[in-house]
Amino acid sequence: MKHLFDESDWNVYKCDVLNLSVGTPGSDLLEQCCENFKIASVHRMNLEKNKNNAYLFQYGPTPGIEEARNAIATFCTDKYQSEVKSDDMIITSGATQGLHFVLTTLVDLNGVVFIDEVTYMIALDAIKQIDTLQIIPIPLTDEGVDLSRFECILEEKKFKPKNKEFWGIYYSIPVYHNPTGLLFSEAVCEGLVKLARKYDFLICCDDVYNILNYCGNAPPKRLYAYDKNTDPDFRGNVISNCSFSKILGPGLRLGWIETSPRIRTILLKSGVIRSGGCFNNYTSGILTSLFELGLAQTQISCWKEIYNERMVATCAIFQKHLPVGCSIKSPGGGYFIWISLPINTDASDFLQFCKREEKIIFIPASAFSLDGKAKKNCFRISIGFHSTERLIDGASRICSAITRFLKL
Numbered sequence: 001m002k003h004l005f006d007e008s009d010w011n012v013y014k015c016d017v018l019n020l021s022v023g024t025p026g027s028d029l030l031e032q033c034c035e036n037f038k039i040a041s042v043h044r045m046n047l048e049k050n051k052n053n054a055y056l057f058q059y060g061p062t063p064g065i066e067e068a069r070n071a072i073a074t075f076c077t078d079k080y081q082s083e084v085k086s087d088d089m090i091i092t093s094g095a096t097q098g099l100h101f102v103l104t105t106l107v108d109l110n111g112v113v114f115i116d117e118v119t120y121m122i123a124l125d126a127i128k129q130i131d132t133l134q135i136i137p138i139p140l141t142d143e144g145v146d147l148s149r150f151e152c153i154l155e156e157k158k159f160k161p162k163n164k165e166f167w168g169i170y171y172s173i174p175v176y177h178n179p180t181g182l183l184f185s186e187a188v189c190e191g192l193v194k195l196a197r198k199y200d201f202l203i204c205c206d207d208v209y210n211i212l213n214y215c216g217n218a219p220p221k222r223l224y225a226y227d228k229n230t231d232p233d234f235r236g237n238v239i240s241n242c243s244f245s246k247i248l249g250p251g252l253r254l255g256w257i258e259t260s261p262r263i264r265t266i267l268l269k270s271g272v273i274r275s276g277g278c279f280n281n282y283t284s285g286i287l288t289s290l291f292e293l294g295l296a297q298t299q300i301s302c303w304k305e306i307y308n309e310r311m312v313a314t315c316a317i318f319q320k321h322l323p324v325g326c327s328i329k330s331p332g333g334g335y336f337i338w339i340s341l342p343i344n345t346d347a348s349d350f351l352q353f354c355k356r357e358e359k360i361i362f363i364p365a366s367a368f369s370l371d372g373k374a375k376k377n378c379f380r381i382s383i384g385f386h387s388t389e390r391l392i393d394g395a396s397r398i399c400s401a402i403t404r405f406l407k408l
C-alpha cells in the first residue's frame, strides 16, 4: 500500500473512476511540499546542529516546542484576525489523534457524546471505538445544531462525572461543516457556549477548514472565541482542534489544540503526552522553519486560491444544471458541497446508478449518520483532490445523471 486509499474502492488516484469522495489534497498540490520541506529541513538541521544542541531529536516539551507554537499562533492571529495565544496550545499529530486524546483524557468513559445528525464519518468511527460511550445525534437546521432539541436531551442525560472532568462532549465542525458545508450562525455559537456552561459539558470543534474561507477577509469566528474568559460565567468548555492536513499536507500528521487553562492543564498531565514528549516533535521543528522562511504562508495562500477556484467553478455548474427539486448551498469555504435530491430519493441508490453509468463516486448521507437514516436524500462531494476541469466535468455529468435517474 502506498497511501491510505490504495487497494480499495476509494482509490482516488485511479483514472478510470472519478472519485469525488475523499477530503484530501491531490498530487498537483502535494508536490509543492517536496521542495518547500527540503529547504525547511536543511534550515532546521543546520540550526539544530549549530545552535540548538540537537534538542529536536530529544523527547519534546509536552505542549510542543515554543517556537512552533509561536509560529502557529502568529499565523493564525493574522489569518483569523482574532488573538491566538501560544500558551493556549498543544501540538498534536492531527485532528483525528487530537480528538482521540480529548475523548480518552477528559470524558467519563460511561459518558455521552453528542454529534450532529450527519457528521464526519471517520470521527464517528473513532468515537464508536470507545464502546462504553453513549452516542446521541442532534438534528441540524440551516443555522447549525438545533439548540432547543439539544437542551432537552442535555437535561435528561446530565450526570456527575466520576473520574474525569466532563460527563459529556459535543463533537462538531461548526465552520464549513463536514459533510454539509454549513457554517453555524452566531446565535447558534452563542447558544452552544451558554449550554456548555450551564450543563458543564465539553465542546470539541474540528477547526480544520477555517483558514479556507472563500468570502470576506477573515475566516468566520471559531466557536472557541465565543467562550470568552472575561464573561462572568466563563468556565472554559471549548476546544478548537486544528490541523495542517488540508493546508500543508495530511502526511505531516501535525495539528494543534487551542483551549482554556482548565482543559489544557488536564491534557498536559496525561501520561500519553508526557511519555511521548509532544505528539510530533520532529515535524513541528521543520514546520517552524517552514514558517520562519515564509514557505508555509506561501503554500497555504496558493492552495487556498486553488481550492477557491475549484469550489466556485463546481458550485456554478450545480447551480446552473441541477434539475428542479434538487438543491445545493454554496459553502463559503472548506472542501464540501452537499447536494439534496428530492425528499423521497435515496442518495445511496443514486450512487449505484452514477457509478454504473458515469463511473463517478461520492459519499451518500447514510455514511455520515449513526443509524444511516438521516438526510438520506443528500450526498457529499469534495473539491479537495481533483483539478477544476475534472470537477466541472464531474459536476456536469452528475447533473445529467440525476435527470436520468429521476426520469425527468
Ligand SMILES: Cc1ncc(COP(=O)(O)O)c(C=O)c1O
Pocket (backbone or CB within 6 Å): 023, 093, 094, 095, 096, 097, 120, 123, 173, 178, 206, 208, 242, 243, 244, 245, 250, 254, 255
Ligand atoms: C472534520 C474533519 N476532522 C478531521 C479530519 C482529519 O484531520 P487530520 O488529518 O488532522 O487527522 C478531517 C479530514 O477529512 C475532517 O474533515
